[in-house]
Amino acid sequence: MNVPDFTHDPERRAWVASANVAGCDFPIQNLPLGVFSRDGEAPRGGVAIGDQVLDLRAALDAGLLSGAAAEAAAGPTLNPLMAMGRAASRELRVAVSELLAEGSGAAGREDILVSMASARMQLPSAIANFSDFMVSRDHSWRLGALKNPQSPLPPAFDSLPVAYHSRASSVRVSGEAVVRPNGQWRKKEGMHFGPTEALDYELELAVWLAGENALGAPVPLSRAQDRLFGYGLLNDWSARDMQMWEMPPLGPFLAKSLSTSVSPWIVTAEAMIPFAIAGRRVAEAEPLLPYLDHPEDRARGGLSIALEVFLLTPPMRAAGHEPARLTATDFAHMAWTPAQMVTHHASNGCNLLPGDLFGSGTCSGPEAGSEACMAEIVLRGPIQLPGGEVRRFLEDGDEVIFRGRAHAEGAVSIGFGECRAEILPAIPWPAE
Amino acid sequence: MNVPDFTHDPERRAWVASANVAGCDFPIQNLPLGVFSRDGEAPRGGVAIGDQVLDLRAALDAGLLSGAAAEAAAGPTLNPLMAMGRAASRELRVAVSELLAEGSGAAGREDILVSMASARMQLPSAIANFSDFMVSRDHSWRLGALKNPQSPLPPAFDSLPVAYHSRASSVRVSGEAVVRPNGQWRKKEGMHFGPTEALDYELELAVWLAGENALGAPVPLSRAQDRLFGYGLLNDWSARDMQMWEMPPLGPFLAKSLSTSVSPWIVTAEAMIPFAIAGRRVAEAEPLLPYLDHPEDRARGGLSIALEVFLLTPPMRAAGHEPARLTATDFAHMAWTPAQMVTHHASNGCNLLPGDLFGSGTCSGPEAGSEACMAEIVLRGPIQLPGGEVRRFLEDGDEVIFRGRAHAEGAVSIGFGECRAEILPAIPWPAE
Numbered sequence: 001m002n003v004p005d006f007t008h009d010p011e012r013r014a015w016v017a018s019a020n021v022a023g024c025d026f027p028i029q030n031l032p033l034g035v036f037s038r039d040g041e042a043p044r045g046g047v048a049i050g051d052q053v054l055d056l057r058a059a060l061d062a063g064l065l066s067g068a069a070a071e072a073a074a075g076p077t078l079n080p081l082m083a084m085g086r087a088a089s090r091e092l093r094v095a096v097s098e099l100l101a102e103g104s105g106a107a108g109r110e111d112i113l114v115s116m117a118s119a120r121m122q123l124p125s126a127i128a129n130f131s132d133f134m135v136s137r138d139h140s141w142r143l144g145a146l147k148n149p150q151s152p153l154p155p156a157f158d159s160l161p162v163a164y165h166s167r168a169s170s171v172r173v174s175g176e177a178v179v180r181p182n183g184q185w186r187k188k189e190g191m192h193f194g195p196t197e198a199l200d201y202e203l204e205l206a207v208w209l210a211g212e213n214a215l216g217a218p219v220p221l222s223r224a225q226d227r228l229f230g231y232g233l234l235n236d237w238s239a240r241d242m243q244m245w246e247m248p249p250l251g252p253f254l255a256k257s258l259s260t261s262v263s264p265w266i267v268t269a270e271a272m273i274p275f276a277i278a279g280r281r282v283a284e285a286e287p288l289l290p291y292l293d294h295p296e297d298r299a300r301g302g303l304s305i306a307l308e309v310f311l312l313t314p315p316m317r318a319a320g321h322e323p324a325r326l327t328a329t330d331f332a333h334m335a336w337t338p339a340q341m342v343t344h345h346a347s348n349g350c351n352l353l354p355g356d357l358f359g360s361g362t363c364s365g366p367e368a369g370s371e372a373c374m375a376e377i378v379l380r381g382p383i384q385l386p387g388g389e390v391r392r393f394l395e396d397g398d399e400v401i402f403r404g405r406a407h408a409e410g411a412v413s414i415g416f417g418e419c420r421a422e423i424l425p426a427i428p429w430p431a432e
Numbered sequence: 433m434n435v436p437d438f439t440h441d442p443e444r445r446a447w448v449a450s451a452n453v454a455g456c457d458f459p460i461q462n463l464p465l466g467v468f469s470r471d472g473e474a475p476r477g478g479v480a481i482g483d484q485v486l487d488l489r490a491a492l493d494a495g496l497l498s499g500a501a502a503e504a505a506a507g508p509t510l511n512p513l514m515a516m517g518r519a520a521s522r523e524l525r526v527a528v529s530e531l532l533a534e535g536s537g538a539a540g541r542e543d544i545l546v547s548m549a550s551a552r553m554q555l556p557s558a559i560a561n562f563s564d565f566m567v568s569r570d571h572s573w574r575l576g577a578l579k580n581p582q583s584p585l586p587p588a589f590d591s592l593p594v595a596y597h598s599r600a601s602s603v604r605v606s607g608e609a610v611v612r613p614n615g616q617w618r619k620k621e622g623m624h625f626g627p628t629e630a631l632d633y634e635l636e637l638a639v640w641l642a643g644e645n646a647l648g649a650p651v652p653l654s655r656a657q658d659r660l661f662g663y664g665l666l667n668d669w670s671a672r673d674m675q676m677w678e679m680p681p682l683g684p685f686l687a688k689s690l691s692t693s694v695s696p697w698i699v700t701a702e703a704m705i706p707f708a709i710a711g712r713r714v715a716e717a718e719p720l721l722p723y724l725d726h727p728e729d730r731a732r733g734g735l736s737i738a739l740e741v742f743l744l745t746p747p748m749r750a751a752g753h754e755p756a757r758l759t760a761t762d763f764a765h766m767a768w769t770p771a772q773m774v775t776h777h778a779s780n781g782c783n784l785l786p787g788d789l790f791g792s793g794t795c796s797g798p799e800a801g802s803e804a805c806m807a808e809i810v811l812r813g814p815i816q817l818p819g820g821e822v823r824r825f826l827e828d829g830d831e832v833i834f835r836g837r838a839h840a841e842g843a844v845s846i847g848f849g850e851c852r853a854e855i856l857p858a859i860p861w862p863a864e
Binding site: 128129131132134144154155156159160162163164165166167168169170172179181182183184186191192193215216217218220239242245246247248249250251252253254255256257258259289290291344345347348349350351352353356427429430431 | 561563576588591592595597598599600601602604611613647648649652671674677679680681682684688689691722776779780782785788861862
């Protein structure tokens with residue numbers, strides 16, 4: 001499964017010209033899946049190719065695609081395809097790659113394409129459950145040291161991928177604005193309730209799940225890869241003042257459930273095969289418990305994905321500045337692999353459902369500049385922006401933009417598109 | 433809304449004789465809603481009456497019931513009724529009370545009844561989100577004191593109803609067995625992975641939600657009662673060894689998501705009107721923040737519900753012993769009201785959906801005997817059972833049974849039925 005097939009061939013080109021432009025996020029080697037709608041039409045599945053969306057329903061109706069996998073991907077959510085497991089997304093990838101390749105019989109069939117500019121993207125799945133991990137040692141160390149300088153990491157950090165259950169109902173697709181939440185925390189002068197004064201982003205990888213294990217039935221690490229449908233970008237918006245106050249001992253609650261943004265395109269696990277790297281745990285001192293250790297995961301369980309965060313403020317926008325880069329990091333820094341997250345999560349028998357969402361946790365790296373949230377960046381001092389603005393946390397009107405890109409020697413680089421949202425002012429507390 | 437109507441009249445009797453027996457959980461003053469199926473028939477909505485279930489679909493088809501609320505309650509989940517809000521469940525309660533009353537034109541229509549013995553109960557709603565609170569001061573104090581004897585309560589305990597997001601996919605209806613989970617924790621000799629050695633129950637009230645607020649739109653306390661659909665019993669099974677290890681700093685995770693059991697019958701908020709009591713916070717020293725304070729909630733936001741836990745072990749079963757009572761407590765001890773839970777949860781704009789589930793947290797009281805989980809009880813010493821057995825935590829084959837009953841002067845007492853489950857042995861970790 002880890003040997004790339006012809007769909008990854010660097011010489012392969014699409015008949016959609018924009019997909020062949022160097023640096024394009026969506027060349028024919030990517031083929032990420034999403035759900036889109038257009039002008040009051042029903043939402044349906046699509047594949048990103050260059051600056052176009054392949055309309056799977058249209059391709060099926062035109063007789064250019066067929067099969068259960070394509071049918072399952074063409075509806076208003078990707079859950080049916082996710083329920084079919086990895087084999088189905090492999091089958092679909094091969095079929096779509098052949099359809100879109102230069103020389104295909106479908107070449108020039110503009111009727112099965114929709115321009116991205118006219119497609120309104122939706123959440124790719126009806127998310128039944130959302131679990132958020134914390135697998136960056138650097139993130140955990142920097143923020144942990146504020147409270148426990150002697151012992152910054154959670155006690156279990158090196159023994160298991162630390163995680164908590166988060167809120168599914170408030171996950172939204174990129175582009176939907178985020179309303180600054182009201183919340184409670186203790187100020188010097190006493191208890192306070194009002195708009196958060198410490199709104200932050202957290203740059204995370206979204207992990208989308210395929211298949212299902214029954215309640216009580218775990219997923220051994222040797223089979224966990226089959227549960228990984230694909231990946232995206234995830235902004236785990238965090239209200240730090242509320243979070244610090246509410247966390248002990250049951251963990252983050254309203255500081256996180258205010259909203260979570262995800263990028264609309266799921267880069268499939270199939271597409272990520274060339275970008276697999278060693279699981280990070282090989283070099284660590286403490287031996288892993290056997291259920292979290294497998295040669296395949298050690299060899300190829302990790303992923304190399306360059307991840308960036310940009311900020312655009314209203315004054316920057318007015319002055320014509322480009323978004324300023326606040327974070328440049330890589331998922332390769334993470335201490336645990338996506339497969340280890342699956343196996344640990346299901347190790348108690350917890351049933352993971354098709355379309356369930358994991359967040360990786362904030363993907364900070366060790367270097368200055370790789371801190372993947374503002375709470376970490378400002379440990380080096382306030383953030384200086386073009387035009388002279390200074391930020392410690394997000395202000396109303398700020399727009400946060402995530403980008404991701406995977407590179408590997410001998411492979412065509414692929415992108416994740418964007419995850420972006422603007423901060424809207426808090427809503428006044430309603431009268432009775 | 434807080435003035436009981438004729439449906440609460442203590443003189444009112446049903447034409448279903450078993451409902452009129454003193455001490456029955458389901459007299460005509462109760463009328464809880466659930467979903468049942470029988471012998472391969474499709475699941476559908478029902479109302480408990482005595483030892484029978486009123487089959488709402490059958491009553492509709494027979495022309496004995498009509499209206500949008502009854503139609504919404506007759507399907508495979510109660511979510512459509514829950515989506516209609518409190519007014520719809522009031523309307524349905526009145527119609528069903530008239531249908532089942534002595535002297536009704538429907539009297540003797542056995543064709544719209546199904547015996548409980550032949551009904552297989554289902555989850556009442558498709559649960560999109562499950563949040564678990566911790567609103568017992570006594571529970572929080574006893575367990576908190578083990579770690580922080582100087583300051584046992586969470587810092588925010590008196591300022592907000594502490595809660596965390598829990599796992600929706602593993603919620604199961606009463607009667608479904610619970611598999612002992614595998615998990616990880618640190619033993620004296622080092623890291624360990626295997627079946628939990630500290631499986632516990634937590635006796636909680638289930639709170640089922642009606643209506644919906646859009647993401648970003650809070651629910652002021654004056655309107656929170658309209659979001660309370662009804663109540664049941666909830667067992668928040670907990671693996672204490674795993675929990676202590678995984679909790680810092682993000683809260684409980686796999687120690688809780690192994691399974692959660694709920695009783696099948698939802699006692700509606702309408703049925704609970706006579707059992708309203710003052711919200712507990714009136715007497716406390718620290719003033720409440722205004723968003724969590726309202727005269728109506730102070731006066732009638734609390735609920736008086738006697739709650740009990742019984743244990744039946746395999747040797748007790750073999751010897752013909754009755755289940756032994758481990759806990760006798762009351763929801764009246766809680767420090768926060770269900771309406772305050774709603775308002776706090778939505779105060780950041782989090783969207784609460786119809787059919788969402790809250791757990792109240794372990795309903796411990798102050799007295800010996802009112803501890804609502806084994807971890808608290810054993811602080812007084814091991815649990816002695818009839819026949820000479822001793823327990824600190826649950827063993828395989830143990831059956832845990834929750835019961836609840838509401839009493840008030842001048843009102844007919846109503847019951848919650850049971851929430852019960854047996855512990856099955858852990859599944860051996862799968863070979864590759």
